[in-house]
Amino acid sequence: MAELLQILVSGLSAGAIYALAAVGFTLLWQASQTINFAQGEFVMLPAFFVLAGMTIFGLPLWAAILTALVLSLVVLGAMFKKLIVEPMLPHGTLPLVIATIALGILMKESVKEFYSAQGQPFPPLFPQHVINFFGASISIQDICNLVVAFAAIISLQLFLGRTRTGRAMQATAQDPRVAEILGVDVKKMVMYTFLINGALAAIASILISPVYLAKFSNGETLGMIAFIAAIVGGFNQIKGALLGGLLIGVIDNLAAVYVSAEYRTAIPLILLIVIIMVRPQGILGTPEGRTV
């Protein structure tokens, strides 16, 4: 029983962070049909903004985090949109897929060359004190991570559902042409989406790095997980991506303990294939009306 509880607790705290990456993934897909193969690297990079701020410019942690957040908005949000996505959108999904792959390599290699090829310790934001919860160990850090991740996703959901800008963004996602006719500034809405993705990536990065360490290659696994989580949960729903992230976190741990550690990564992939066969829109997704 304590074992199962431990799996659940560990799985959820990892899953919450996967969810942040997955939500950003679905946002970009909705707003601009961008399949971002660099999403994992988006989560890897902000941690290095923080580290560079601290070690090179001698900033205190909070200032470094703030700088990293701003940099993420500029680089991962605005510049990504302006320099890469925008010129390529008219040419369909494919060149953009390739471009994001190349971007991922660029980010990874740049960190490796200009910062370090080795993993780096990352200062914890929250106390690492461990609580015994009915036989399961959970650290304050895990709880805080869960809370921050949930808070970010819920406020995003509220923003999209309750505010004028949010609803305009949703309209843009559903049908940019109709939204344009209705007087929505489509370009601006798409830009907001990219900024939000940048911010989510930065939050995920700062939450995950104290536990998983900062390393240039961290994006490889993270990107894959975000991708699976998004598809399993529902590619066009934020709550779908949230569910997907949590689910993958828990399933990964369950598989490692009860099925086979050799095949632990296979289980989420099999789930992915089954979902595509049985319920292509994902668990919480709605069927898309917008194919040719």
Added chain:
Amino acid sequence: MMKRNVLAGVSLTAMLMAGGAYADTVKIANISELSGAGAAAGTVWAHGVDLAVDEINEHGGILGMQVEMREYDSQTDPLQSRALVQKAIDEGAFALLGTVYSSSTVVNMLVAQQNGIPQFTASEAPSITQKGNPYIFRTNWGAQKGMPKIGAYMRDQLGVENVAVAWANTEFGKGGHDSFVEIVEEMGLKVVADVPSEQGQADFSADVLRIKNSGAEAVFIYLTQEEAARFLMEATKQGLEIPKIGDSVLTSEKVIELAGPAANGAKGHAALTIAADEPRVQEFAAKFTDRFGYSPDYNAMKGYIGAYTIKYATEMVGEVDSQKLADTVHGLCLDAEEYPGVLIDMCWDDTGEVSRESYMVEVVNGQEQVSEVLPAN
């Protein structure tokens, strides 16, 4: 970023090669993992090599000839490494250094063998010296040689019966895992939890949980640096109190830096460690840190030793001859007093396997400390 000597193109080299009269340099190539998954280890190794080669050149080179070093990046891709070993040989290297990852070495050593070029590798997978390749030489002993010492330590010193093993499910981890399990079972220990993990795995909670609930009295950790640090942090969090034993990786500087206080108490069986109470090792560590801005680890020591071994053995032969070099290193013993570049006394047998004494190292208050010196086997 250190700039390497870029030579004036292949054609010029070919010309130099053709005209033997110009051969006033000795060509050595280093093929290592400068990018890709193995970049961290490969870069450190390459720095160790660079340090040694520059020292050798400063002190008159090999047999009075300057060493011309070429570096090749295998991108941690075995196929690429194979192609590059071929390229290095095409370009006239008479001895090779590298690669670090065993999955690359098992492939590219075939090319060196076909061409009769001796190769000094950092790889520790048991299989490498078991294939009867007369041109492959290790710079540190293979994993299989360390395991009996670790097994004996667990059984006799710690007095445990049930052990767990956490290992990286790659060629590196697999080789170590297989020989560990075989040897400790022979010794009468029981492996109660056998937990493989993925390359780059971030979440170790399930791994630690399985070991915790398995009734193991000690755990053998055979993971790469970042993964070992994540494992130790998770073990601390879940209160896994049993002794944690590993090889030189577990108690390395990097793991201590990454895992912080979670690394305390970890024990490693290391052949090469800068914690060794040897003035030559300390001097090497100081030079290395001074030049590259970080402290060296076992891979740096291996690279340094490898490059110096080529110098010493070639000077024993008295000429630049690949075949004679290989013949000489088989059965060679180098005394560190006389040959300071090898840092610690070492010997090669006729398969290219190495033996030297080793250390049990424990992390105490964030510092590596040698707790015991074990004799060579």
Added chain:
Amino acid sequence: MTALRLLFLVAFGLALFIAPLGQGNYIIYVLCSWLIFSISAMGLNLTLGYAGQISLAQAAFMGIGAYITALLTMAGVHWIVAVFCSIGASFVIGLVLGYPALRVQHHFLAFVTLAFTTLVFLVLRNEDWLTGGSLGLVGIPRPVFGPFDTMKQLPFYYFTVVCFLITAGVMAWMLHSPWGRAFKALRENPIRANSLGLNTTRMTLLAFAIGSAMGGLAGALQAPLVQFIEPGSFTLILSLKILLMVIVGGSGYFFGPILGAGLVVLLPEMLRFTDGYYLIIYALLVLVVMIFSPHGLIGLGQKLLSSFKPREERGDLKQGAQL
């Protein structure tokens, strides 16, 4: 135009035969791997450039082909038998994998094949009783055809050239057959093709399976070239690399993947003087090509050529005319 094309083909064929002469083993090895990746990329081009579906399973099919050939030839079966087993198995697996994925929706083949590639890697690594596990298989023999032994690098190169030319010939013949023309119709206007009574799903599935079979062939050539295979060589990264070859070269053009494979295989070599920075430069180059010429280098070439000619462009021929 046709005369020019013929001249080009003859020159290309001649260049293939002359290229390795007087070169070191390393260069010949690189040329072999260029041809092998060209075959694989041509297969993907069929799926991608003609049928418009992204497949990320090309690495997995290369792996399947390579392991089948390696295991069979190591057991004493001749390469020629092994290669047909590799091609056949890849084709059948392609059908089985593609059928449900293509039934559903637009981008789903990409997702299913992405998962498939990692699953194949896991099986290859974990089932070491068959595949040798993470240590791989060493010592794969190179084929001998009567007096012609491919053990040395140069004969192996010519052997690869022959396989490449046969594949390219079959591919050209397919594209010029009525079936191939139907394909082009499908690419240029799927709705119209559908209304003309073409079964688009079935054709796409067939294109994917044939493309996969070509991946299997490439694997069957790679195993004896490298004489060593391990699961880590056939991961998603390789799939992405092959995808890169097709797109950067120019998807939907016959010579696109060949050019792209050449670039991807040779460029790191050419950029090696830049030290550790070559991957960065490489990634930047890909980004630039994609931004300025999304139809790849051949597309760029054609654009430059046609800028000297009067323009006539139909709006409905433009790909993805959204936003």
